C-alpha cells in the first residue's frame with residue numbers, strides 16, 4: 001500500500017480522520033475539487049480546491065491588520081504562550097544531530113533522533129512552539145522569481161506529544177490554528193479552507209489538514225498517528241502533532257505586498273533600491289506577481305526548463321513585449337534573490353557552517369557566488385556588509401544570537417568574496433575558450449564546469465556564453481551533493497543466536513588492565529566473544545586495544561551492535577566456548593591512545609578559540625604513536641595560528657584540569673551544553689556520555705580519557721595541512737611521544753651543528769652565514785658562466801660534425817657534472833653563432849638522464865625540429881619529451897643507453913635524419 005492507498009483509506013472515512021469539532025461548530029462542509037478530486041472543507045460552497053484558486057490577496061489583503069515578518073512572529077508567540085505552549089529558541093540550521101541531513105529542513109527535525117532505522121520524537125517541553133529557520137536548496141532558481149520561494153524560511157513548529165502531560169489532539173490543534181488566523185491575524189472565517197492530505201515519513205505516517213487563504217497555503221497540521229509502513233502499521237503509543245506554518249506567508253497574507261519578500265526584507269530591499277536608484281512601481285509589480293504566482297501555483301511548483309515561457313504569456317496578458325517586461329522585473333528578481341541568499345548565509349555561518357566545495361557547504365558557496373555575480377553583472381554599488389547588518393538589526397528581536405556572530409559572518413563573507421575574485425581570472429580564460437568553440441552547453445557540461453572550475457552559469461550568462469540558466473541546473477547540482485552518508489549496514493557476522501550485550505569494563509574502571517571472563521561464543525574460528533571485557537573496541541576514531549587472551553595475542557577488537565569481538569591470531573583449541581579465560585590489555589598502548597584522544601578534545605577547542613566559532617571537528621583519529629584532528633576552517637593555517645593553538649592546548653595541559661565524565665539523558669545534555677557536544681558526530685542512544693574538560697571543552701564521546709589534563713605532559717603539533725576545501729588536518733603527538741619527538745629534533749640539531757662546526761646556541765647564526773655564502777657562490781658561478789659562454793660556444797661550433805650535404809652540423813655531449821642551466825645557456829649561444837647547428841646534450845640527473853636540444857635557424861629551414869628530436873631521443877631512453885622547432889627537452893630513465901647513443905654516432909645521425917625525412921622540407 002503506497003501513499004495513494006493510504007490517502008484513499010483516510011478519505012473513505014473522513015469522519016474518523018478529518019472531521020474536527022470546529023467543522024461542526026461553524027458549519028464547515030466537505031467538498032470535492034472538480035479539477036483534481038481532492039477533498040477539502042470550507043464554510044462557503046466551493047467547487048475547486050485552493051490549488052486551483054487564484055491568488056487574490058496581493059494588493060488586497062483579507063484583513064485590516066498588517067504584520068511584517070518579526071511582528072507576525074510576536075503575534076504568533078503571544079497567541080501560543082497564552083494558550084499554554086512553551087516557546088523555545090530555534091535550533092541551529094546546521095543539523096548536527098542527524099547524520100542524514102546537512103541542514104534543518106523542517107521544524108519537526110529539531111525533535112527527531114534516529115536510532116537504528118527508527119525515528120524517535122524527543123520534545124523538550126509539551127506542547128511547544130518553535131520559530132525554526134529551515135534551509136532548503138531544491139528551488140534555488142525560483143527564489144526571487146516566484147514571489148514566494150526561499151532558500152531559508154521560518155517554519156513555525158507547533159508540536160506536541162498527544163499522549164503525555166500537556167498533550168492534545170486534532171480538535172484543539174485546529175482550534176488553535178483557526179484562532180490564530182481569525183482572532184489574531186483578523187482573517188474572516190469564511191476565507192479559510194482546510195484540505196485533506198496524508199503525510200508519510202520515516203517509519204511513521206498520518207493524516208493532515210493543510211490550511212489556505214485566498215489560494216495561499218499558510219500551514220499544514222500533520223497528525224502522526226501510525227507507525228510502521230503502509231502494509232503493516234499500528235497506532236503509536238505517543239502520537240505526535242506536527243503543525244508547520246510559514247512565517248513569511250503569515251506576514252505576506254496580512255500585508256498583501258507584491259511578493260512575500262517585501263513583507264520580510266523591507267529594510268534590506270529599501271537599501272538596495274536606494275543604492276541602485278530603483279523607483280518601485282508597486283501596482284505594476286502587484287499585478288505581475290499575482291500573475292506569476294498564479295502560474296507557479298497552477299503548475300504546482302513549476303518544473304519545466306524555462307520560466308521564460310510563463311513570462312512570455314504574462315507579457316502578452318499585460319500588453320508588453322517580453323523584453324519590456326524583463327527590463328522592469330529583472331532588477332527586482334535580482335534584489336529579492338540577494339535579500340534571500342544573504343539572510344540564508346547569515347543564519348548558516350552564524351550556526352557554524354562554512355561555504356566550501358564539499359557537503360552542505362557547497363550550497364552556501366553557490367549562494368554567495370550568485371550574489372556576487374548579480375552585483376557584478378549589474379555593476380551595482382551594494383555592500384554585503386550592509387546587507388548583513390540590516391538583516392541583523394531587523395532580526396535580532398527574534399534571533400538575538402545573530403548579533404553575537406556578526407564579525408565571524410562578515411569575516412567569512414569577505415574571505416569567500418576574495419576567493420571568488422581571485423578565481424575570476426582563471427574562469428575568464430576558460431570562458432573565452434568556450435566562447436571560441438561555440439559549443440552548445442548541456443546541463444551536465446555546466447555542472448562539470450562548476451564542479452571542476454567553480455564556474456557558475458550566472459557567470460556564463462553574464463558573458464553571453466549561454467542565453468539562459470537551465471531551470472534544473474541548481475536542482476540537479478543539489479541532488480549531486482545530497483548527503484550520501486547513509487552507511488550500509490552490512491551484516492559482517494552471522495550470529496544465529498541472541499548474545500547478551502558485552503559488559504564494558506573499560507567504562508566502569510578505566511585503569512583495569514587484567515581481568516578474567518567467560519567465553520560466550522567463538523565466531524568464524526577467529527573472533528572471541530566474552531561476557532565482559534576491558535578491551536576498548538575500535539570506534540569514534542579511536543584505535544582498539546591489543547593484549548592477550550590466555551596468552552594468545554589479540555590483534556583487533558571490534559564492536560558489532562552491543563557485542564565486543566576480540567580477534568585472536570592462531571586461535572588455539574584451548575580456548576573453548578564456556579571456558580573462563582585470563583585477559584591482559586596492553587597498558588602502554590592504551591595509555592598512549594588515551595592521551596592522544598584527550599589531546600584531540602583539547603586541540604579542538606584550542607583551535608576554535610584561536611580561529612573562530614566555525615571550527616568543528618570534521619573527523620579524528622587516535623593511534624598509539626600519533627593523533628590526527630580534522631577541523632572545519634576556511635583557509636590553510638599560518639605558522640602563528642598553529643603555534644597559538646599549541647600554546648592554548650599546553651596551557652590547558654599545565655593547568656592540570658579535571659576531565660569529568662558523566663552520562664546524561666540526551667535531551668537534557670543537548671539543552672544544557674548545546675549541539676556543540678556533537679563534535680564527534682551523532683550519538684545514537686538515549687544516554688549521552690559527556691566528557692567535560694572543566695568547561696574548556698565539552699563533547700559527547702565514548703572514548704577513553706585521562707582524568708587530569710596534566711597527565712598529557714605536552715602536546716606537540718607536527719603538521720597542519722589543508723586536506724580539502726574547508727577542512728584542515730592537524731597531526732600531533734602527546735605524552736611520551738611528544739617528548740620523543742622533541743628529543744629526535746634535538747638530535748637532528750646536534751647533527752647539523754656538528755656539520756657546521758657550530759654550537760646549538762649559535763646554530764641560527766651559523767646556518768644563516770653558511771646559507772649566505774653558498775648563495776654568493778651560486779651568483780658567482782652564474783656570472784662566470786655568462787662571461788665564458790661565448791668562448792664555450794665557439795668551441796662547440798668548431799667541434800660540431802657535419803651530418804649532411806646541406807651543411808647542417810651536430811654537436812652532442814654527455815655531462816654528469818654540469819646542469820641544465822649550463823646547457824641551455826651554451827646551446828642557445830651556439831646556435832646563435834652557427835645557425836646551421838644542432839646542439840644536443842644528455843645530462844645525468846639522479847638515476848635518469850635529461851635531454852636538451854637546440855636547432856639553429858638555418859637548420860630549421862631544412863626541416864630539423866628540436867621538439868621532435870627531443871621526443872625521439874627521450875623515447876629511446878625510456879621517457880618522453882617535446883618542445884618547439886627551436887628548443888626541445890625531455891628525459892628518460894635508461895641512463896645506461898647513453899653510451900649507445902653517444903658512441904654510435906650513426907644512431908644520432910639516423911635518428912635525426914630519419915626525423916628530417918619523415919617531416920620533409922618546409
Ligand SMILES: [Zn+2]
Pocket residue numbers: 033034035036037038048049050051052
Ligand atoms: Zn483541486
Ligand SMILES: [Zn+2]
Pocket residue numbers: 540597601680699700701702703
Ligand atoms: Zn572524543
